[in-house]
Amino acid sequence: MEHGMIFDVVHGSFVDGPGVRTVIFFKGCNLRCNWCHNPESQSFKIEIMLYKNKCNGCGICKNVCPQKGEGCNLCGVCTQYCPSQARKICGKIRTVDEVMTEIEKDKAFYNNLSGGVTFSGGECMLQLNFLKALLKRCHEEGIHTAVDTAGDVAWESFEEIIPYTDAFLYDVKCFTDKLHQQGTGVSNKKILDNLKKLSKTFKGDIFIRIPIIPGFNTDEAELLKMATFLKDISCKKTELLPYHKLGANKYAALGREEKIYTVPSKADMEKINLIFNT
Amino acid sequence: MNCRIEKLLNIVLKENYPFRCKDGHIGSKLADANESERLRIIKEEYAKVIEIDEVSLLAGYYPTISFTEFNKIDDSSAKAMLNEKYTPCNTNIYKVGGHHFDSDFEGVITNGFSGLLEQIESKRDIVTDEEQKKFLDELRYAAQAVIAWTQAYAEALRIAAEKETSKERSAELLQMADICSRVPRLPATNFREAIQSYYFTFILYPDGLGRLDQYLYPYYSADIEKGILTKQDALHLIEELFIKVFASNGKKEVRSANNHCVVGGYTPNGECGHNECTSLILKAVTELPTWRPQVSYRVTAKTTSEQLSEVVEMNYKRHDLIMFLNDDAIINGLLSVGVERADAINYSSSGCNETVLTGCSQMGALEGHVNLMHSLEKMMKDTEKLKSFNDFDEFYAAYEDYLSEDLDFIFRFSYDRDSVMALQPRILQSLLTTGCIDSATPIMRGGAKYNFCTWCLTGLVNLANSLSIIKQTVFDEKRFTLTELSRFLENNWKGYEGQRAYIINNCRYFGNDDDYVDLLINRIGVSVNTFAKKYTPYRGGKYLFGTLTGYELAHIHFGAGSGASLDGRYASEPFAASIDSFPGTNTNGITSYLKSASKIDEAVIQSSVVVNMKIDRAIADTEEKRQRLNEVLYTYFRLGGIQLQLNYLSADELIQAQQNPERYQSLRVRVTGFSGFFTSFDKDLQDELIQRYLHTN
Numbered sequence: 001m002e003h004g005m006i007f008d009v010v011h012g013s014f015v016d017g018p019g020v021r022t023v024i025f026f027k028g029c030n031l032r033c034n035w036c037h038n039p040e041s042q043s044f045k046i047e048i049m050l051y052k053n054k055c056n057g058c059g060i061c062k063n064v065c066p067q068k069g070e071g072c073n074l075c076g077v078c079t080q081y082c083p084s085q086a087r088k089i090c091g092k093i094r095t096v097d098e099v100m101t102e103i104e105k106d107k108a109f110y111n112n113l114s115g116g117v118t119f120s121g122g123e124c125m126l127q128l129n130f131l132k133a134l135l136k137r138c139h140e141e142g143i144h145t146a147v148d149t150a151g152d153v154a155w156e157s158f159e160e161i162i163p164y165t166d167a168f169l170y171d172v173k174c175f176t177d178k179l180h181q182q183g184t185g186v187s188n189k190k191i192l193d194n195l196k197k198l199s200k201t202f203k204g205d206i207f208i209r210i211p212i213i214p215g216f217n218t219d220e221a222e223l224l225k226m227a228t229f230l231k232d233i234s235c236k237k238t239e240l241l242p243y244h245k246l247g248a249n250k251y252a253a254l255g256r257e258e259k260i261y262t263v264p265s266k267a268d269m270e271k272i273n274l275i276f277n278t
Numbered sequence: 279m280n281c282r283i284e285k286l287l288n289i290v291l292k293e294n295y296p297f298r299c300k301d302g303h304i305g306s307k308l309a310d311a312n313e314s315e316r317l318r319i320i321k322e323e324y325a326k327v328i329e330i331d332e333v334s335l336l337a338g339y340y341p342t343i344s345f346t347e348f349n350k351i352d353d354s355s356a357k358a359m360l361n362e363k364y365t366p367c368n369t370n371i372y373k374v375g376g377h378h379f380d381s382d383f384e385g386v387i388t389n390g391f392s393g394l395l396e397q398i399e400s401k402r403d404i405v406t407d408e409e410q411k412k413f414l415d416e417l418r419y420a421a422q423a424v425i426a427w428t429q430a431y432a433e434a435l436r437i438a439a440e441k442e443t444s445k446e447r448s449a450e451l452l453q454m455a456d457i458c459s460r461v462p463r464l465p466a467t468n469f470r471e472a473i474q475s476y477y478f479t480f481i482l483y484p485d486g487l488g489r490l491d492q493y494l495y496p497y498y499s500a501d502i503e504k505g506i507l508t509k510q511d512a513l514h515l516i517e518e519l520f521i522k523v524f525a526s527n528g529k530k531e532v533r534s535a536n537n538h539c540v541v542g543g544y545t546p547n548g549e550c551g552h553n554e555c556t557s558l559i560l561k562a563v564t565e566l567p568t569w570r571p572q573v574s575y576r577v578t579a580k581t582t583s584e585q586l587s588e589v590v591e592m593n594y595k596r597h598d599l600i601m602f603l604n605d606d607a608i609i610n611g612l613l614s615v616g617v618e619r620a621d622a623i624n625y626s627s628s629g630c631n632e633t634v635l636t637g638c639s640q641m642g643a644l645e646g647h648v649n650l651m652h653s654l655e656k657m658m659k660d661t662e663k664l665k666s667f668n669d670f671d672e673f674y675a676a677y678e679d680y681l682s683e684d685l686d687f688i689f690r691f692s693y694d695r696d697s698v699m700a701l702q703p704r705i706l707q708s709l710l711t712t713g714c715i716d717s718a719t720p721i722m723r724g725g726a727k728y729n730f731c732t733w734c735l736t737g738l739v740n741l742a743n744s745l746s747i748i749k750q751t752v753f754d755e756k757r758f759t760l761t762e763l764s765r766f767l768e769n770n771w772k773g774y775e776g777q778r779a780y781i782i783n784n785c786r787y788f789g790n791d792d793d794y795v796d797l798l799i800n801r802i803g804v805s806v807n808t809f810a811k812k813y814t815p816y817r818g819g820k821y822l823f824g825t826l827t828g829y830e831l832a833h834i835h836f837g838a839g840s841g842a843s844l845d846g847r848y849a850s851e852p853f854a855a856s857i858d859s860f861p862g863t864n865t866n867g868i869t870s871y872l873k874s875a876s877k878i879d880e881a882v883i884q885s886s887v888v889v890n891m892k893i894d895r896a897i898a899d900t901e902e903k904r905q906r907l908n909e910v911l912y913t914y915f916r917l918g919g920i921q922l923q924l925n926y927l928s929a930d931e932l933i934q935a936q937q938n939p940e941r942y943q944s945l946r947v948r949v950t951g952f953s954g955f956f957t958s959f960d961k962d963l964q965d966e967l968i969q970r971y972l973h974t975n
Contacts, residue, residue, distance in 0.1 A: 111912065
């Protein structure tokens with residue numbers, strides 16, 4: 001059976017697509033956005049996170065370690081016995097059946113507002129066969145499906161899943177390619193091309209999601225360029241997601257440095273919203 | 279809010295108990311008088327002490343003396359008598375509660391006290407037993423006394439109208455006098471009379487409010503049609519009623535549960551009873567600054583999404599006062615214990631969340647609380663026995679013996695207690711309860727049409743979690759032995775921090791939509807009910823069970839006296855309140871918790887189930903989001919969820935979460951466009967959110 005790497009499942013989300021949703025977070029991404037609030041979603045591998053501020057130094061992790069603390073093989077036993085929950089294992093191989101069991105738990109709540117499942121990440125489209133198998137199964141069971149993507153994949157990948165997808169949540173970070181490369185490590189050419197194609201061919205709903213990162217994409221000229229580009233895109237809604245520091249201690253837990261931005265004010269957000277939603 | 283309502287609010291919020299009669303002297307006069315004199319004394323003496331304020335449209339102050347004389351001993355002396363008997367063995371197994379009660383308002387409004395008198399007379403003609411004759415004579419005197427007392431209002435109002443200089447107020451007083459001369463003696467003929475009749479009845483036993491919207495609606499719609507009432511006038515009268523209901527306990531009582539009103543729910547012909555009076559009641563509760571009555575909205579299978587949405591909107595404004603009940607689940611539970619459908623449909627929630635059959639029952643609504651964890655604690659100390667189980671079922675069967683030992687103690691206590699309580703004739707309560715006239719028996723001796731005795735199960739979730747942990751770690755994984763588990767508890771987890779962490783991090787806890795543990799709740803419930811069937815309560819009927827922790831805070835009380843438990847709880851920490859999940863273990867989100875809660879079988883937990891959701895205000899801060907919340911609630915009730923209250927978070931709780939993060943692992947908080955677990959946030963962000971809560975509340 002198809003299987004894939006998942007790092008989280010959220011039941012009853014009100015913010016990741018229409019209605020009440022189950023969100024399946026795939027692990028692994030091909031973008032490296034400086035502001036990423038889920039840094040643990042980037043690597044395709046299992047990771048052990050250590051929240052040092054929670055660690056009380058009890059040493060139980062070392063005592064229970066089958067490797068005696070030498071040469072971690074990511075078995076996760078230390079996370080099971082950690083009394084302060086300072087150690088977390090992130091990432092688990094799951095089969096289609098296992099993920100479907102999680103999704104079906106919420107089925108009764110989907111109802112009339114076209115609630116359903118959202119596959120997110122990381123970049124869920126990079127585990128294409130797994131994603132496709134899940135989407136197919138959902139459609140067989142009449143569950144509304146949404147795919148949350150950054151779009152930096154081959155157009156053929158979209159073609160593979162479009163028949164089983166009811167909505168896309170499509171991230172657009174900025175318009176200027178050079179800026180995009182600085183902020184995410186990759187060019188946005190494919191991303192914008194894919195969005196244009198999707199807009200023309202996809203019959204379902206497209207929700208555009210723009211992270212608002214002061215100092216990265218909040219230059220007025222840049223915002224206007226994005227807005228102009230999006231005018232030709234037929235989308236159901238453009239959502240602005242203000243930068244926040246939710247991920248800050250996750251970087252530390254992974255032993256990584258975080259790039260800090262400022263959080264946009266409510267007034268800034270209102271101003272920017274006028275550019276996109278008038 | 280009009281100025282009449284504002285003036286009334288000023289009165290109740292400024293001082294306590296403002297609507298009380300200065301009737302202290304009447305009691306002694308009555309004691310000296312012979313029977314034929316007594317009604318005259320009530321009428322005349324009350325007319326002298328009644329104060330008519332400048333703004334009220336509803337007449338009636340709380341009598342303090344003459345009506346309590348109908349009770350021969352009070353609860354506290356009954357409790358004292360029992361404590362004497364049970365204190366030596368009253369360790370940590372039970373805690374007594376109190377009975378909440380809803381009068382037969384509907385009967386009074388539609389038939390009047392004259393109707394009750396007729397019933398009493400015809401019964402009096404046929405009974406032969408001297409005791410019963412005497413009881414019926416007392417009922418007759420009580421009914422006549424109520425009439426005399428309300429007639430005194432008519433008289434006092436008439437005199438006040440004559441003296442009144444303002445023409446407008448004088449006319450109002452005359453109208454009030456006219457109303458009081460008719461009700462509650464006679465059946466009400468319009469909205470004003472219905473609400474006045476209701477209020478007088480409430481004063482006689484100022485507790486539950488029953489199904490107020492259903493009582494008022496026939497009069498409301500008829501008057502609106504005739505053009506003699508406006509919606510606005512009806513709203514103001516309901517607001518005035520609620521202010522006076524609030525005054526019955528005053529502002530010193532900071533809690534909300536003394537007066538509980540239910541609205542919505544099925545009509546006798548099986549339709550959804552959400553009517554215009556329902557909306558007015560919700561509006562009144564939402565707009566008034568007072569904190570009683572609290573209102574439970576009864577959701578039916580026929581309640582539309584729009585109707586539910588109206589209540590969700592009101593609930594968002596006053597989540598402290600508006601709650602949800604599921605008619606189909608609760609009514610099914612009542613049918614399963616032998617209640618007739620017509621009476622089951624008329625249930626109310628009284629006090630905190632006690633299910634009562636309105637006006638026709640003595641449910642023993644909160645006879646007391648049982649500490650379910652006591653039996654498991656005792657068993658886990660019995661180390662010799664712990665060695666001999668091959669599988670979980672064998673273990674469970676042995677556990678049932680410990681449970682039945684505790685329950686046996688409870689039921690014997692319960693019977694004794696009720697036999698002492700039966701010394702109180704409670705004449706007024708009997709008069710206002712269908713069945714007591716017919717059976718010519720006082721309510722405390724089983725005279726009501728329905729008799730039950732309800733005990734609440736404390737530690738139910740802790741027990742289910744503990745059993746789940748035993749099943750998983752001892753029998754499925756074979757990771758620990760029962761003797762080892764026993765040692766963890768004996769040492770209050772000291773030296774076993776890793777094992778405790780293993781359990782919390784890996785075991786299956788209630789609240790995550792996992793049948794493995796969720797269904798254990800029902801299994802325990804079946805055991806309790808099966809055992810209870812061997813006993814009959816003092817007043818007759820059956821033992822019923824709820825999960826309330828009540829004003830008694832039984833979960834804290836029992837927790838304080840208990841050792842560590844297998845769910846990771848340390849000695850003397852509180853148990854779960856009702857069916858709250860163990861702190862930090864409901865990590866699967868709102869829908870999973872509600873699904874777990876919806877699995878509770880109403881045939882085994884027939885009374886209160888309290889599902890107290892703590893959610894972030896930001897999850898519901900736009901109408902669009904509340905639509906999604908509405909969708910979640912709609913599904914929850916369709917799945918059979920019994921009760922729900924939404925608790926938007928407080929700054930206080932967030933501060934607690936910041937200081938004790940391990941207990942708040944499942945707390946999800948929204949930050950602008952995202953939500954995440956509060957305890958995983960940096961301190962700065964936590965501080966910011968706390969600030970936000972300080973500002974919103």
